[in-house]
Amino acid sequence: MENEGCPCAGRDGGPKMTRQGFLALAATGLAAAIGAVLSASGLTYFISPAFGKDEENWIDLGPASDIKPGTPVKVDYVERRRDAWVVNEKRSSAWIATADGKEFTAFDPRCTHLGCPYRWDQARGQFLCPCHDAVFSGEGAVVSGPPPRPLDRYSVKIAGGRLLIQPQPQKGA
């Protein structure tokens, strides 16, 4: 009893490794290794949502050539959003405008004031919201009325002649 009074005496009490000491060490080491593998993999599983990448959810709206310059078009689409093991479908729409048939802009179809659906007035060349008489220009800027900011936009890209949008609103610029 070299380590008198120590509750863990005898496990690594002396410099010389005894047979019993070696077996105790081996057993403890093996247990520690198994415990480490189990807890490390369990912990990885538990915290894995923190590393998950958000899926890019591009929605195909059809051939880009369908949108004629000068006249914004309201395009209806079905958005499929993956929520873990569930896929939710949501019917929605977006206003697509282009000045030259090359650069496209997609607007969130809700007025930035209180979320009413607005419409395109071809004669005036402006977006009109019927709820509180808001008026937006063809580029989405506020012309008159109560909206606090221009129309919200969605990310747009063209791939293989098809128009793709990502319907997460970015605050109007």
Added chain:
Amino acid sequence: MNQAFCRVARWVAERTGLDQVWEALFARKIPEASGIAAWLYTLGSASMFVFSVQALTGALLAMNYVPSPDHAYDSVKFISERVLLGSFIRGLHHWGASFMVVLVVLHLLRVYFMGAYKYPREGTWMVGVALLLIVIGLGFTGYLLPWDQKAYWATAVGTNIAGQTPVLGPYVAKILKGGSEMGAATMTRFYALHVLVLPALALGLIAVHLFLVVWHGISEPPSRKDDGGRP
């Protein structure tokens, strides 16, 4: 380093008596055995280790699992295919379940053939049999949860077997299924049994079982005595 560790260990020991607990549990006297006989004595600890693995992996699986006919299959698939290490954790739980039954039965056979169930250890044996039934119950209820064809039909067969019992059978089957048809109520019922009722019972009985093991000490391996041919 060693000095500091000793001081901490003593601080804890004086306040909790943990050293005496350690002494009673791990430094207690056990019968001398060697070779295969010595290994047979590890089956109980092995069962308990697999039980704790099942508890850990089960808790993790429950984080992504829904016990409902319209989500169960997809959520299990989600675990296997999309969650990081999900297939590993599910694999551990899957194989651990089978391994648990094997270990527990081997443990029972060892205790039976070594006569370790005899006086004064009958209580340990009885609690052990109850634990065996719980393990089988966990296996039966867990088998349904993935809600694939195998799970569905195995449970259909299982509950039909229960239904064959004279007089009480039909009622037992209905209680198991939560109604006359297998469906949503069966799943929630089996899930509640699998993750709440049976594990809680198992934990309580394991505590009693272990207490009795320590209280009575472990029985010696049987030996043939030369005292007039008596076994």
